Amino acid sequence: MERLGVALPYSNLNSLVLDFSKCGDNGVSRLICGLEGNRKLLTLSLCYCDLGPQSGTILATLIIQTAICNLFLSGNHLQCLGATELLKPLSEYAEKLGQEKKSNALACSNTSRCILEANKDASINSKVVHRNTTSRPNSSMDTALESTRKKKKTKGLKKKSKKHDFGPWLAKLHLADNGVDGRFKQREENLWEFIQLLTSLIKNSDNLVEVDIDGNAIGEHCAIKILEALKERKKEEMPRLKIMVTPRISASTFEQIFMISSKSSPAKKRKKKIK
Secondary structure, three states: OHHHHHHHOOOOOOEOOOOOOOOOHHHHHHOOOOOOOOOOOOOOOOOOOOOOOHHHHHHHHHHHHHOOOOEEOOOOOOHHHHHHHHHHHHHHHHHHHHHHHHHHHHHHOOOOHHHHHHHHHHHHHHHHHHHOOOHHHHHHHHHHHHHHHHHHHHHHHHHHHHOOOOOOOOEEEEOOOOOOOOOOOOOOOHHHHHHHHHHHHHHHHHOOOOOEEOOOOOHHHHHHHHHHHHHHHHHHHOOOOOEEEEOOOOOHHHHHHHHHHOOOOHHHHHHHHHO
């Protein structure tokens, strides 16, 4: 794992799958030593690798220091403590962006009247300028050529400067079957802390598109909190989030979560087939 970590900065890998390797917490810490500042690796899968709560903190630093956006950790033993440590930087970053988004929306609403007035003045001025420029076709042609040249230059610059951004943010997060519950000396407070961070991430992160926490006995109350966060996300017209939870909750809550997170209803698919 240490040699692989050292070799990764010199590779062009964008996906690394180490499922069932049984590397443990020590192996993950050795792997991460060579990944600091890596902008090429986007997907890391460490399912069923005997990772414990300690790996939560290690993987949190990895998300901050790299461009990884897909993290698959199903079948480990992160439990509430490890999962909470992993979600902390993600939730804090999402909350920060959410607050900035709200403040920008308020600023736009306050200045909307000024913009409307400015647009009216601009339309009047543009009509006057258009009348003046009709008698000078050569100058208008020159300005058109200059604008096309500028557009070509900006397009070239955009292609060259395209790089993957650092975290902390994720698009896909799989934490299925990780013992995130109130069992094995875990307190309910630890579970609630995890749920608070997860719901904050759901409500604020536009980047998040897929979450899997199936196989974790979170209980009915936590499932209701997730459902409320999904409803708020839908109300704010944020991107749709696909989330998988344990079916060991009430049928109504599970069905509502499934309906909100599913991409399309079966009724719509049937209508399309009939057509």
